[in-house]
Amino acid sequence: MKVIDVVGGPAAATVDGLASLVLADRSRQRVEINIVDPTSFQLSRREWREEDRGLRAIVMRWCAPGAAPGPLVGDGLEHLWTLMVDETLAIGERSVGAEPGAVKHIAFLRRAVPTPEFVASYRHHVELVREHLPRIARYVQNEVRSGDYPGRAIDAVSELTFASVDDHATRWVKGEAGAQEFRSHEGFLDLGAVLQVACAEHVVHHPDAR
Secondary structure (H helix, E strand, O other): OEEEEEEEOHHHOOHHHHHHHHOOOOOEEEEEEEEEOOOHHHHOOOOOOHHHHHOOEEEEEEEOOOOOOOOOOOOOOEEEEEEEEEEEEEEOOOOOOOOOOOEEEEEEEOEOOOHHHHHHHHHHHHHHHHHHOOOEEEEEEEEEEEEEOOOOOOOEEEEEEEOOHHHHHOOOOOHHHHHHHHHOOHHHEOHHHOEEEEEEEEEEOOOOOO
16 A cells, blocks of 8 residues: 655654654555655746645655555654555656655646546556656656545646656757647646645665565
C-alpha cells in the first residue's frame, strides 16, 4: 500500500527532521521524502490558496501488506492531508536515492469529468508526456482511493521528475506550440483546483527493508 502524507511545521523543513519520524514505524518498507521548494509558490501557473502556503513536505510511504497506516504525526509536524493511492509507474524506473540536480514536480489533481472518462484521459496522458516531454526521467500516476484531506477534492497525484535543470528547462521539445497542444488535452482536469509544487526528493530505506 502506498500512502501520501502532506505536512507542514518546523519538523517538515528538513530531511533529517522527517526521517527520524518516518523510520520509527518498522511497517514502512520504503519512504520518499519530498521537501517543497518555497519558490513553487511563484513558479506554479496555478493560483495558490493562502491555506496551502503552510505545505512544507510530501512524504510517500510504502507499507507492509496488512498494515493499517495512520497519518504521519510528531513533534513540530502539522498534518495536512493523508491519501491512500493506487500507484502506476508509467515512465522510467523507481528512484533509489537522492538525485542531485533533479527537478521533481508533484501535482494534486481534481477531475472535471465523470470517473471513467477521467481514468481513460489520465492513462492517455502518459502517451502525451512521452510525445511532448521525452526528456522526462520518471512519471508516476497515483489514483486516490481514500484518505483525509479536508478542504480539498483530490482524485489523483502525479509525479514528474527530470534528471537535471537543463532537461527541465528544455522539456518542451516542440517549443511553445507543443506546450499549448499538450495543455489543450487538460479538459479532464479542474484546473482551478490543481495544486502543483516543485520538490527535492530523498529516498529512505529501513536498514532491514527487503
